[in-house]
Every structure is written in structure tokens, then in C-alpha cells.
Amino acid sequence: MITQTTVPIVDSSNILSVQDLVKYFELKQALFMLSGPPLTVKAVDGVSFNIKEGEIFGLVGESGCGKTTVGRLITRLEKPTGGRIDFLGVDVATIRGSDLVAFRKYIQMIFQDPYESLNPRFSVFRAVVEPLRILGVGDSKDQRLELVIKALEDAGLKPAQELIGRFPHELSGGQRQRVAIARALVVGPKFIVADEPVSMLDVSIRAGVMNQMLELRDKYGIPFLFITHDISVARYMSDTVGVMYLGRIVEMGPTEQIINWPTHPYTRALLAAVPVPDPEHAYPPVPISGELPSPINIPKGCRFHTRCVYATQLCREVDPAAIEVSPGHAALCHFAYDFFSMGRYTAPEAPPPKEG
């Protein structure tokens, strides 16, 4: 489950390698603002991570932190403003023409809302066979049918034969999301981006879909980028977790390491705030103040300083570099070592670390 080994910066076993990824969206100018520089939303502002064969990387963050944009950039649904994405050693930005078809075969996406991501007029069979037709996989009708049935059964829809004639409105939410998973699996992908795949599902159904994805990873070794706002879900699903705040991964490391030794003050706040299904749980105070700044005006220095209860002059001026506190576990905080040594649920009354 959890690999405690070191994660080297360059590693040939990386399926996906993202370096310094940037995506700015330019806002349309309002009339009264004709003069002055255009406003840009810095949705993704320097994100780097690697994903290895069979690894599930959980990208966690609140709404508006840029996690969905990262997923869309990797699948080339958006063009990056800067940075580099290498998939199987190939720079994704340079892929053209027929190579793009191959790329789409290798990298697939599962979306959040199975009520919207499936065409209501397509039967289950047609929804799942569509990628095969578009990408030209399988020669005969029979071969495609076989692939569709295998994908549906891998996604936990058994017996598939009975379901292929049904339409989305005849399926439950969980079944629909499983159809969406089958649609991603059918082309035999090498990588899957799953954007909040369980957040629309009912509780008793959600666990089944999560277990199914874990099984798929174990069976085929497919790596996942698992995007979620729910750190409890991320913990259950992922080997490695990246915590995003305002367009940047502020902390990244092996999952249990992040859960038990959260090092960035933002991660600490998230973990203190997340509700726990145990009535006897003692909640620590949440060490965070204020509201999320707009991604148009990202604070100078450390981007978290406006909400950080420990912020010092240094934080207000200097953007922190990543500090690796233990193998493969790094945080973008000047005082990462101090927080790392505090452990998990230490109340924030502890004196803030001194400068320098």
C-alpha cells in the first residue's frame, strides 16, 4: 500500500511527470476597465509531481484551488500557459495528428457527475463502444462487443449482457458512474484522471465504486490521478497525496505521512477541520484565519500567509521553496521542519516558530 521509499526527481518508471505547470485564464475586460493590464486568473501556478506505474496520486484541495484544471491540462482538454507534462516520456504539448489518437487511447478521464457525463440517448453499449469507434480500436463488431463486456464487468457491472441495452435513466447513480468507468477502461488506458468520481454518489454506493477503482489498480496496475475535495476519501484511495492551495501544491508526500505528520499549516488546518465519524472525537482548533484570497490577486510572498496564524515577516516577503522533511515528503513552508516535528493534533497554542 504505502511505499515509504524515496521518490527521485527523475525516474524512468514515471508514467506521468509534470514540471512547473502553469495555466492562466484571461478574463474578459469590463467596459470601465479598458485601460490597465488585463486580469488573469492564476488557476495553476507552478505545479510539479510525478506518478509511477500503479500509483494513485490524490490531489486534494478546496473549490477553486485549481485541482480540476490540473486534470484537464494533463488530458489536454486545456492548453497550459507554461511548464511541461511528460507522459510515457513524451512531451504532451508536442503530440500532433495520429499520435493524438494514440494519446487519447492511453489517457482517459472519469468525470464527477454521471448524470451529465453520459448521453441520455445512448444505450450503455453505445456509450462504452463510442471510444472504440472514435479511436479505431477493434476490428469486428464481435471483438468490440467483447471489449465492451469485459470493460463493464471490470467496472463491476455484472452480468454485463443484461445491462448493455439499458439507457442512463434506467440505471442508478452508482451504475452510471460504473458505466463511465467502463467507458474509460474500454480502450485499455495507461493512465486515468478521475475528477471527483464519487462525490455525487450516495454513501452506501460510494464505497463500492472506490473499492472497484482500487481493484482495477491492483489488477491492471493502472495509475490514477484522483482529484477530490475530501481528504478522507483521498486517504482511502491514494498512495501519495498532494495538497493544493491557490494554484500550487503546498505539500506532497506518502499518504499516511501526510495524514500523521502534516507539515504545511494549510494541511494541518484541513485535517483539524475535517469531520470524523466518531462522536467522541476531540476536535482541535482549526489554525486558519480569514477567507480564501482570489486567484486573480495571489498574495505576495507565501501565498498562504494571509490565512496562516503563524505568518512572520519572512512569509509576507519571500515565496518559500519546497523543503523535504522526510524522504518524498515536502512542503512549501519556511518553517516546514518546525511543523513536521509537531506531529498531528498539536493545538496551535504552541509558540510560532521564530524567524531565521
Added chain:
Amino acid sequence: MVLLDIQDLVVHYKIKTGWVHACDGVSLRLDKGETLGLVGESACGKTTLAYGISQLLPTNAYIKGGRILFNGQNLLQLSMKKDGRLREYEPKLNKIRWKEISMIFQGAMNALNPVHRVGDQIIEAIVFHERITKQAARARVEALYDLVGVPKDRIDNYPHEYSGGMKQRAMIAMALALNPKLVIADEPTTALDVITQSKILGRIKDLQSQLDMAMIIITHDVSVVAKTAKRIAVMYAGQISEIGTTRQVFKETAHPYTSGLLGSFPSVKGEVRKLVTIKGNPPSLVEPPPGCRFHPRCPFVQEICKTVVPPPVDMGNNHFSHCHFSKELEGKLSPEVFQ
């Protein structure tokens, strides 16, 4: 002191293909100042129950039986027509609705009117119900903003100038504006981020102890009720399956469904354990299964479950479980039974 006493409430919705049995014989009691968590998955009838209490059911809802006693008065007598539907406007309810029973709606972003200042919307509610000047009402809004933790200089802003968390706080302020005896919160934090959620839940908890009001918190998230409620009612397919103190329901679980529900929640606390999957899907409420509604998904199902509706089994200390085998299963229920 009993504040709210719901007895055997039955609410069905009329749709083209028949009747949706959204609420089928629900009974529960709420004391003054008590907080009850109402937990269940989508379409289990929890919102129907809430709208039934506040008499806000849509026109295709028919109340087929039962009573809702609020301070001893049957609310259904006030507004129910002969066919079981509610009158769309009933002046008699003005004395109770919002003044005695108020609601915090799901999705505050849609519950506030976008073209009116937030403060004015709260003032309007106060002035409508009480003989009070606008100035006095405004002073009260200022006090309420203090209470829920929104800066006072935001009173004259429009909803779009508020963040999601602030809108939800403004909704809470509006619900508290007339000092109600009962507040019904329908998924009050579902659309919010965790940090905002924890602040709002913390605020709700503080307010309960300060203001001595009763509260029903409706949610699908068992961790939210674990944090806020003293008692929990678990609903499944239009009926209550288990009711007891939060501790009883979590630690001395008596109904198999509760056990499965609790086992399907991931947590950041403790060791990672494999999540439970309850086989199958929640049933259609148009044709709910006979007998115990959970029987098609229950790992302990017996013949009797398929035909006989289970009565509430008294587990002691006001802990009830609607399962024929509650006593037999005592101490044997754990998430593992679903594996």
C-alpha cells in the same frame, strides 16, 4: 418537555406512474432545546419530513395520516385540506412559521434573493412578523451578525458580494432572527468547503447552547451529526430504522443498515480499514419492498423480514431499532458483516 411530537406521519407524492412513499409512518419526539440529527441517503425521505414539519410541502404531496404536534398543537389541522394536501397560503401559519419554526435551507446561494441587500431580506422577515420599527430590526440584524460571525459592515451588501460561507451564515442569522423554538437545518454545510464547514458547525453548536433552541440537522454525512447532534435518527426508504443518542447509534449500533452506513465512511482518524459496500441499491419508493424495507440488502435477512414490517425494538434508554432481530444481533454488528 416535549416540543415536537410527530406521530406516524405518512406523506406520499403523486406522480404520473403512481405514488412515491416518501415518508411512511415516521414517529419521533424532540424535547425543548434538544438537537436531533436526521441521517440518511438521498431520497430516504428526510427532506420530506423537514418540509412536512414546516408545512412547506409541494402541491403534489398528500398527507395520508399522522399528526405533527408542536407545543401540543397539531400543525396539520391548520393548513391541511380535505384531500390531504396543504393550502398554498394559510395566514394562521404565520404565527408559527419562521417565528416558532424556522429553516436553514440547503444551498444558501439559492435561498437568498440576488436583487435585494442581504440585511434588508433579514429585516423584512423581522418586520413582517413583529411590530417593530425598521431601525430596531436593523439593530437586531447587527446583533445577529455578531452572533454568526459576519462583519457588520457587510449588512448592506448584495448576496453576490458574499462568499459561500458568509451566505450560509447570513441564512443562519435569518433563521434565528425571531428567536424560534425549533430550527430545521437541511444539509446546512453540504455545499461548503471543509474549513468553512467546520466553522459553521462550530457556530451552530455554540448557538444551541447559548440560545436554548431545539434543532433538527438533516444530512447524509454521519460525521456531521457525530460532531453536532446529541441524538440521531437514521432513515432508510421513508422510514426510521434506528433512533437513539449519538453514542448509542455509533457505539451500540442495533440496526444492520446503520452498521453498513457507518462502515462505508472513510475517516482520517485511526487505521485505514476496508470500506463496507452494502450490496444492491436503495429501493424505489414507488414500490417499496414489503416487510422490512432493508431486507433485500440485509446480510441477516430471514423469512419474517420479507413479509412483516418490523416494529420498533426497545434496546433500553430510549434507543429503538426497527429490526426483528435487534436483540439477537446485539453486540454482533460490525462493518465486517457486510464484507
